[in-house]
Amino acid sequence: MWPGGNNVKKLVVWGASGHAMVVADIVRLRGEYDIVGFLDDVTEGRNGEEFFGLPVFSGRDSLAMLCGQGVRHAIVAFGNCPARLKVAEYLRAQGLELVTAVHPSAVVARDVVIGEGTVVAAGAVINPGVHVGANVIINTSASVDHECTIEDGAHICPGVRLAGRVAVGEGAWIGIGSSIIDRVRIGAGSFIGAGSVVVGDIPDNALAYGVPAKIRKRIE
């Protein structure tokens, strides 16, 4: 039997690399779920391997086995934004409930709305009036200021600064340490390179970086 007996909610972490460790750490700190292990459907041959003190389950087929063992909760824990959204949809279709994980040291204003499956890492600050979609990552020490909107599957990397009323589209990636001035919109599927300063709107599916950030190419 897994730790915690039959009454504790069992959860699988989908992903088995660095970000999965960060997410598992948050889940453990919150103490609401017992993590049964990590699911890796990308790398072959990891079945039974120990990762961060727990077993790795290889491939999507292992999900049925885990559900049969009473696992009803999951969290998607890898960085690739489009893939994270697809896996979340798959998990919902399999009847699993997606869990939201907010680190105890994160500062989240009372009225902030956070979608299911979203992860808010250590030291992040989210100010009033913010809407965060599903399966978003607000990573370590990022700050999201008043009235921002962050759509499903976006990744706000460590140390990012979003000023007031910034809008981040679905699946967009804001690279580590970037700053976005107020009222700017980052288009869906766009990628902002590390350390950029974004001073104007970025269209959908664009790669932009630099100070100030310039659009470098279209993401196909």
Ligand SMILES: CC(=O)SCCNC(=O)CCNC(=O)[C@H](O)C(C)(C)COP(=O)(O)OP(=O)(O)OC[C@H]1O[C@@H](n2cnc3c(N)ncnc32)[C@H](O)[C@@H]1OP(=O)(O)O
């Ligand atoms: C917890 C975690 O680890 S979360 C993960 C955090 N990681 C990130 O945020 C990664 C962000 N990634 C980047 O910034 C990458 O450099 C990318 C995606 C912008 C690279 O884009 P590419 O188009 O592949 O750029 P490439 O590496 O070919 O470099 C092209 C040129 O742009 C420059 N360049 C690359 N990234 C940046 C950047 N962020 N800012 C300024 N210049 C850059 C390169 O130095 C190079 O210049 P050169 O032609 O004068 O030599």
